[in-house]
Amino acid sequence: PNQIPRRRPPPPPPAAMGDPQFTIGTSMSDILATMERDGHDPATISLGINAMLCFVYDYLPEPPVSLTASLSLAGASWVPDGVDRISRLPDVLLRDIISRLSAKDAARTAALSSRWPPLWRSAPLALFDINLFPDGDASPSPCAVTAAVSGALAAHPGPFRCVHLICSTMDKHRGEMARWIDILVAKGVQELVFVNRPWPIDLRLPATIFSCASLTRLYLGIWRLPDTAAVPRGVSFPNLRELGLCWNVMEDRDLAFMLERSPVLEFLGIMGSQTGVRVRLVSHSLRCVQLGFSFMEDIDVVDAPRLERLFQWETVSAVNSRAMANRSFRIKIGHAPNLRVLGYLQPGEQELVVVAGAKESIAPSVQILAIEVQFGCRNSIKKVPGFLRCFPNLGTLHVQSPRIPKESTGKVNLKFWQEGGPIKCVLQSLKKLFFYEFRGSRSEVAFLKFIAERGRVLEQMVVVVAKECFSPGGDGVNAKLKPLTNAKWNSKGCKLELFKSPLTDVAGPICSHRHASDLGFADPFDLKYYYKSETISVS
Numbered sequence: 001p002n003q004i005p006r007r008r009p010p011p012p013p014p015a016a017m018g019d020p021q022f023t024i025g026t027s028m029s030d031i032l033a034t035m036e037r038d039g040h041d042p043a044t045i046s047l048g049i050n051a052m053l054c055f056v057y058d059y060l061p062e063p064p065v066s067l068t069a070s071l072s073l074a075g076a077s078w079v080p081d082g083v084d085r086i087s088r089l090p091d092v093l094l095r096d097i098i099s100r101l102s103a104k105d106a107a108r109t110a111a112l113s114s115r116w117p118p119l120w121r122s123a124p125l126a127l128f129d130i131n132l133f134p135d136g137d138a139s140p141s142p143c144a145v146t147a148a149v150s151g152a153l154a155a156h157p158g159p160f161r162c163v164h165l166i167c168s169t170m171d172k173h174r175g176e177m178a179r180w181i182d183i184l185v186a187k188g189v190q191e192l193v194f195v196n197r198p199w200p201i202d203l204r205l206p207a208t209i210f211s212c213a214s215l216t217r218l219y220l221g222i223w224r225l226p227d228t229a230a231v232p233r234g235v236s237f238p239n240l241r242e243l244g245l246c247w248n249v250m251e252d253r254d255l256a257f258m259l260e261r262s263p264v265l266e267f268l269g270i271m272g273s274q275t276g277v278r279v280r281l282v283s284h285s286l287r288c289v290q291l292g293f294s295f296m297e298d299i300d301v302v303d304a305p306r307l308e309r310l311f312q313w314e315t316v317s318a319v320n321s322r323a324m325a326n327r328s329f330r331i332k333i334g335h336a337p338n339l340r341v342l343g344y345l346q347p348g349e350q351e352l353v354v355v356a357g358a359k360e361s362i363a364p365s366v367q368i369l370a371i372e373v374q375f376g377c378r379n380s381i382k383k384v385p386g387f388l389r390c391f392p393n394l395g396t397l398h399v400q401s402p403r404i405p406k407e408s409t410g411k412v413n414l415k416f417w418q419e420g421g422p423i424k425c426v427l428q429s430l431k432k433l434f435f436y437e438f439r440g441s442r443s444e445v446a447f448l449k450f451i452a453e454r455g456r457v458l459e460q461m462v463v464v465v466a467k468e469c470f471s472p473g474g475d476g477v478n479a480k481l482k483p484l485t486n487a488k489w490n491s492k493g494c495k496l497e498l499f500k501s502p503l504t505d506v507a508g509p510i511c512s513h514r515h516a517s518d519l520g521f522a523d524p525f526d527l528k529y530y531y532k533s534e535t536i537s538v539s
Helices: 028-037 044-059 074-078 091-099 103-111 116-122 142-155 170-186 207-211 252-260 384-389 414-418 424-428 442-454 476-485 513-517
Strands: 125-128 160-165 191-195 217-221 242-248 267-273 277-282 288-292 295-303 309-313 329-335 341-345 350-354 368-372 396-400 432-438 460-465 495-500
Touching: 028 044, 044 191, 044 242, 044 267, 091 103, 091 116, 103 116, 103 125, 125 142, 142 170, 160 170, 170 207, 252 277, 267 277, 267 513, 277 288, 288 513, 295 309, 309 513, 341 396, 368 384, 384 424, 414 442, 424 442, 432 442, 442 460, 442 476, 460 476, 476 495
Parallel strands: 125 160, 160 191, 191 217, 217 242, 242 267, 267 288, 277 295, 288 309, 295 329, 309 341, 329 350, 341 368, 368 396, 396 432, 432 460, 460 495
Antiparallel strands: none
16 A cells, blocks of 8 residues: 555547547447548557557456466475375365466366366366467467367366456457357356457447356456346346446446346446446445446435445546536435445535435535545635535545646635634544645645644644645745644644655546455555655744
């Protein structure tokens, strides 16, 4: 957690493709012709595709087995008598060992002795197409990859513990794709990661995927989800606990269907979407939801009694959607009595509706909140008090301050906060405040001073100062921070910590989807990347 995290930007669309709907259902030849006609270099399409794939690959879960470790007897020379004691272990232990190897290495164990081949065929297998490449061949042909996968799936009777298929251009192998899913369903795959290498980017995924009742983890990338209206009503994912959807085309009903048919689902992630999505959460099992780099119409938490974490960052309003006409992107929190961690909300850009309280519009369970505030926009700042009043028991607040645009639309001073009326969480419960990319604007200083002078139980305030504020030999940083250090702090024991940001050109929140989904990580917004940077002392 002390390492500087990589911030994953959304994949930039190729030139002339600002409309996310442009590429859906469009052939590559038509896209290239359109780009050439509009004066864009057609070669940039490959840059867009590669960016999309990098984005998807970065979000996929790590393989549960090592794909780089070599299977070698070189370390066996230390055994004095040369006796093979591993083969003497019980079958159940040997099968467990084999199941922890990649399919390629697991098959090689058959050469160890006559006892191993039956064990390999009866052990749950982990198959990764990237591991099937011939040694030294970094970029085999799609046909070679497809043939290798087909051979591996046919050679083992199952079950398959884990299968990652991310390297095939599925449009050219639709028949093989359908057969793969049939085999995986029949052989009881437990974890499946399935990515379509474009083009096209909206290839329809076979509906037989819904017949895979053995799945516990499912990640799908760059597909058009099956039309659930035609799926038999009896199908379900009775064992699915983790679902990741990356850069797919899907209808609202498709997502609702998958949630309804996954009775033990605990984690849902939507990272990247090709179309506007309305997320309506009705689930008695979900504990964590992540939404990022997606076109959204609404996020509606209707009934999610076990939901603990709701993350959304870099979500973009689906402006071309009929549902979004004349209104902003809405986040609605209904029945979520265990919701503890929420963010990044964007006051001014998003509308927050809380209907969780019996009498008041409050969400009393939320203890950790992250917001992104445009401190150069008065209309955004004016929404912040209303947002904070929705969370009366808030203990930790994270604030990201994006770069103030040149066309700043007004600022606020300390008087705005002082005359706005009491904010219960600031007065009674807020113990930690983290402020990222402080640039010293009047609005930023006024907000921090207000928290310092009103926070009765505040214990820690961390301010990470944007790198652009520092100039050689200048004292600009001292001058910007002086009003804060000279404030009349309400909590005398509060510790003020000032850091120089180690990052440059920060456009938005720094997030880690792995920390966000790790329920053992108490505060997934506090990545502590700044702790290795230099501290600031104000004279």
